[in-house]
Amino acid sequence: MRARLLPLVAASAVGLLALTGCxxxxxxxxxxxxxxxxxxxxxxxxxxxxxxxxxxxxxxxxxxxxxxxxxxxxxxxxxxxxxxxxxxxxxxxxxxxxxxxxxxxxxxxxxxxxxxxxxxxxxxxxxxxxxxxIDADLDAQVALANTNYAAYVRDQIAQLLTGTQAFADAYLAGDDDTARALYAPTRAHWERVETVAESFGDLDPQLDLREADLEEGQDWTGWHAIEKDLWPAEAEAGFAAYTPDQRQDLSRLLVEDTTTLNDKVQDLDFTLSQQTNGAIGLLDEVATGKVTGEEEFWSHTDLWDFQANIDGATVLYAGVRDILLEEDADLAAELDTEFAELQALLDAQRVGDGFTLYTELTPAEIKAFADQVNALGEPLNQLTATLVL
Known part of the structure; x- marks a missing residue:
């Protein structure tokens, strides 16, 4: 999470985009x-x-x-x-x-x-x-894209809640190995719809605030507060492991806040501009946190988050791609190519069910990611103007 919050105005296999429409x-x-x-x-x-x-x-x-x-x-x-x-x-x-x-x-x-x-x-x-x-009625296509994305958000947050409960249970029980194993794959559900989650005011910092973004006197709760306790070898010298009471409070608040988020997304409606700007916002999350290694400061699981942000952006793009084909087929072709090239770079870093730790990437690999994020960002930033204005 970045210090500033994005307003809600906002598939891994990009080849599939040509096969499915509204x-x-x-x-x-x-x-x-x-x-x-x-x-x-x-x-x-x-x-x-x-x-x-x-x-x-x-x-x-x-x-x-x-x-x-x-x-x-x-x-x-x-x-x-x-x-x-x-x-x-x-x-x-x-x-x-x-x-x-x-x-x-x-x-x-x-x-x-x-x-x-x-x-x-x-x-x-x-x-x-x-x-x-596919239905040639543009209004019908837009309505369907909005409906399907709302269903996707509800599904991802529901899975986040289920995973968060399992993670919190393991952490509270002192089963740190299980909690560490659940950390990145559970957070992926958050990262896929991060721009939506960020729209709910205090819930975002309560769940996803980094230590570097803490303001004076602000309580630190959420995923990254627990992350630091789970990877103490990566913390600064003199870091003291949390007490059982601290673990209990952090676990309880994490589940409670995620439950509140799940309740809030049940009745969400979306507009076309919210979808297109949401895709842009997710790529911005990659550029400002994941590709720099700042998001997962102790676990170094930034590429899991990177992939999840791209998953979410791809889902948003796929939902409006048929509409874009009617408006600007050349832009759709460019986006298909740039999404696929970014995914290829991520796939090259896969290790089993996960990814290479950020600290194991070479400077050349980090630069390649940054360059490709920029290459995708340029055409993606044209999406809202092409479809909405």
Whole structure:
């Protein structure tokens, strides 16, 4: 987090952007096209088929479990929401109708409507030979993009809350190895929607303030206060480990503030300018904190945050890309290229499920990241003016 707050005016696999467009999420199952069934049980998300031809695809989702459930059709990266149905009670059914281009997708169900979803499966849309014409009504495309992004934000914050509780439990129990392992992947949910989270006033500094940005007399709480305690070897000489009471207070506040954030995002609405400026804001977060190594001062997990910010920016861009193609195809092509080149640099630093620590990067690698962030920033800064003005 930076000292100044951004107002709310604001996919890893960029190649996917050309395969998915704005879709029609409706309940009219009278549309011609493929018709599939989905059974959401307590422990499985079972589809009648794992592929369908491009065009209109309908999913009849039945809840055979004992909890209220949701069904999601996601882009190939498992992040961007292409279509969803929520609040399906036990024994009930709901329909999802989407208009899909050829490509690869992911399906998942979420019993209890919390967490990351379970039984994720690959879903393929083959080429039917017919052109898939996405809704030509610009207002409809914008409305759908706004709706899908709001669903994405709710999902990321819900996953943040689940992960935060597990992290806080481990930290409070003194299981520091588990807490350290959970730190970066849990924070990724925050970083993907950071510009939204920053819009809620005091919640942002309470959750994400760095020690370097503390003002005189300000209480220090949140992720980075705990980070310093979990990586004491990286702290300054004379640092004293927190007492059990301090750990309890920090853990409690972290969960309470994240719960408040989760409550606040439930009724969010977005505009097109908020989406485009949100993508720009996330890249700004990379440029001012992650690429400099200032964000994760003790854990050095800055590349995890870097990737999450780019995930969020990619999701925002993907949501408006079909609209941009109609307005400025050359700008869309340039953004596709620059996103892909930045992702390639990140992929080169992958180690297992994570990344190289920031302190292990060479000066040349850091410069390459900074240069590519700047290269992406130039066309990305044109997005709002192209689509909104």
């Amino acid at each position: 879709v029609a999420n409706a309940t009219d199952t009278g549309s011609t096209g493929a018709a599939l069934t989905v059974d959401s049980s307590a422990d499985a998300c079972t589809l009648s088929a794992d592929e369908a031809p491009s065009g209109n695809v309908s999913f009849a989702v039945t809840n055979s479990g004992d909890q209220v459930t949701e069904f999601y059709l996601l882009a190939e990266d498992g992040l961007r929401i292409v279509g969803e149905v929520e609040n399906i009670g036990p024994g009930l059914s709901r329909d999802l109708v989407v208009q899909l281009k050829p490509g690869h997708y992911v399906t998942t169900c979420k019993p209890g409507m919390v967490g990351a979803g379970m039984d994720q499966k690959a879903f393929t849309v083959t080429d039917s030979g017919d052109d898939v014409v």
